[in-house]
Amino acid sequence: MSKVGIFGAGWVGVVTGACFADLGHTVVLRDIVPEKIDALRRGEVPFHETDVPELLARNRERLTFTLDVAELVDCEFLFVCVDTPPTQSGDADLSRVWTVVDDLPELPGRPILVMKSTVPVGTGEKVRAGLDQRGLSHVGYVSNPEFLAEGHAVRDFMQPDRIVIGAYSDEDGDAVEALYASLERTVVRCDVNSAEMIKLAANAFLMTRISFINEIANVCEATGADVVKVAEGVGLDNRLGPHFLRAGIGYGGSCFPKDSLALKQLASNSGYHFQLLAAVIEVNELQKRRVIGKLKRHLGTLRGRTVALLGLAFKPHTDDMREAPSIVLASRLLAEGAEVRAWDPVADGAKLPGGVEVVDSVLEAVTGADAAVVVTEWPELRELVSAEVRGVMRNPLIIDGRNLLDPAGARAAGFAYEGIGRPTALTDVAAEPEPAPRT
Numbered sequence: 103m104s105k106v107g108i109f110g111a112g113w114v115g116v117v118t119g120a121c122f123a124d125l126g127h128t129v130v131l132r133d134i135v136p137e138k139i140d141a142l143r144r145g146e147v148p149f150h151e152t153d154v155p156e157l158l159a160r161n162r163e164r165l166t167f168t169l170d171v172a173e174l175v176d177c178e179f180l181f182v183c184v185d186t187p188p189t190q191s192g193d194a195d196l197s198r199v200w201t202v203v204d205d206l207p208e209l210p211g212r213p214i215l216v217m218k219s220t221v222p223v224g225t226g227e228k229v230r231a232g233l234d235q236r237g238l239s240h241v242g243y244v245s246n247p248e249f250l251a252e253g254h255a256v257r258d259f260m261q262p263d264r265i266v267i268g269a270y271s272d273e274d275g276d277a278v279e280a281l282y283a284s285l286e287r288t289v290v291r292c293d294v295n296s297a298e299m300i301k302l303a304a305n306a307f308l309m310t311r312i313s314f315i316n317e318i319a320n321v322c323e324a325t326g327a328d329v330v331k332v333a334e335g336v337g338l339d340n341r342l343g344p345h346f347l348r349a350g351i352g353y354g355g356s357c358f359p360k361d362s363l364a365l366k367q368l369a370s371n372s373g374y375h376f377q378l379l380a381a382v383i384e385v386n387e388l389q390k391r392r393v394i395g396k397l398k399r400h401l402g403t404l405r406g407r408t409v410a411l412l413g414l415a416f417k418p419h420t421d422d423m424r425e426a427p428s429i430v431l432a433s434r435l436l437a438e439g440a441e442v443r444a445w446d447p448v449a450d451g452a453k454l455p456g457g458v459e460v461v462d463s464v465l466e467a468v469t470g471a472d473a474a475v476v477v478t479e480w481p482e483l484r485e486l487v488s489a490e491v492r493g494v495m496r497n498p499l500i501i502d503g504r505n506l507l508d509p510a511g512a513r514a515a516g517f518a519y520e521g522i523g524r525p526t527a528l529t530d531v532a533a534e535p536e537p538a539p540r541t
């Protein structure tokens with residue numbers, strides 16, 4: 103078993119640390135934010151992620167949380183899990199990565215710096231040169247990108263589709279591979295540049311599938327096809343597979359938006375215009391806004407209308423609000439003069455723009471509302487179609503941004519219902535809502 107140091111006690115760092123500890127390694131997690139370290143020492147997890155609290159509790163004796171970089175001095179592996187947000191230009195901001203390199207203490211033996219943060223292709227070469235310049239030529243460098251999905255991160259770590267290891271030397275790659283020895287795994291060994299590109303390309307491809315099916319959904323709406331059936335029929339083709347073919351109101355989160363921008367910018371910095379990725383990004387931006395058009399078609403003006411946003415996190419089973427479509431939707435609705443009520447079981451509604459009323463229950467959100475919008479497919483929203491909800495809404499309109507509900511069931515229960523890429527019933531558009539209240 104090894105001693106693993108981790109820079110960055112954010113989502114990736116904590117999940118990685120908890121999982122390595124569960125595999126039997128000793129883990130030292132270092133962050134620069136005292137409140138985060140204090141909370142982790144108290145046994146609190148600063149975000150919502152399934153199984154992580156249990157893993158941290160069960161492996162306490164193998165986990166240390168610190169602000170002091172000196173406590174990582176005898177670690178054999180130094181994982182970099184710091185944030186790499188976009189800059190104004192769309193490039194990845196690597197300043198935190200460089201701070202880690204600059205902060206490294208005198209390190210005995212042959213420790214290996216392992217990059218888990220998502221970084222542009224070429225970062226490894228620059229960090230390698232930076233280590234050499236700092237007299238740290240004896241420190242190895244390996245790229246080991248992260249493919250965990252929020253909401254299922256522990257499962258993804260313990261049952262990985264693949265582990266990608268890009269190294270300058272076989273010995274360093276072997277050492278990092280050995281950390282995962284107890285997992286059933288397929289390992290892809292490659293050069294550092296290719297490992298960095300695998301991460302960016304995998305994310306870009308997933309986003310492409312989402313924007314693709316969203317565009318198919320939009321054409322379905324124009325032609326009367328049902329995208330749910332279309333996706334089922336397409337996804338059963340073995341050459342294509344069913345994943346990431348759910349039409350909706352677009353992707354968000356801490357990775358896709360920033361990683362797509364970073365890859366587009368990386369290509370353009372290298373003299374290549376990545377047209378397909380540019381279109382994927384644009385389609386996604388437009389997709390978030392299509393809900394406004396649907397609401398207007400049913401309600402006319404949105405001024406003075408009350409709209410309930412149900413689900414705020416960028417996807418279910420996480421409280422992550424980074425780049426969540428709910429933020430764009432809330433801003434657009436406020437700009438249209440609507441009253442916005444918002445509910446989520448775990449996400450912090452305070453991250454929405456000012457002026458949104460954040461409430462504690464679905465029922466509170468929909469009471470007196472002119473429309474309910476399913477923004478995040480939380481399982482509890484499957485129960486949205488009920489006589490109780492129908493009874494408290496001023497206008498029983500559901501815009502199902504994630505195709506979570508059964509359209510026929512919703513209509514039978516007396517709601518006007520519109521999903522994404524699904525045929526619209528005549529009754530849905532014919533329903534005349536009460537006039538908007540004067541404001």
Ligand SMILES: NC(=O)c1ccc[n+]([C@@H]2O[C@H](COP(=O)([O-])OP(=O)(O)OC[C@H]3O[C@@H](n4cnc5c(N)ncnc54)[C@H](O)[C@@H]3O)[C@@H](O)[C@H]2O)c1
Nearest residue numbers: 110111112113114132133134184185186198201219220248
């Ligand atoms: N969140 C995801 O779903 C996901 C998945 C795969 C890859 N990634 C990538 O992993 C990286 C981290 O993502 P995240 O979501 O965990 O970010 P995060 O913002 O949740 O966490 C980053 C942490 O690093 C800390 N930090 C910054 N500088 C530091 C330093 N010098 N020393 C120690 N700690 C420092 C910050 O205080 C913060 O706690 C990013 O590059 C991201 O793109 C994220």
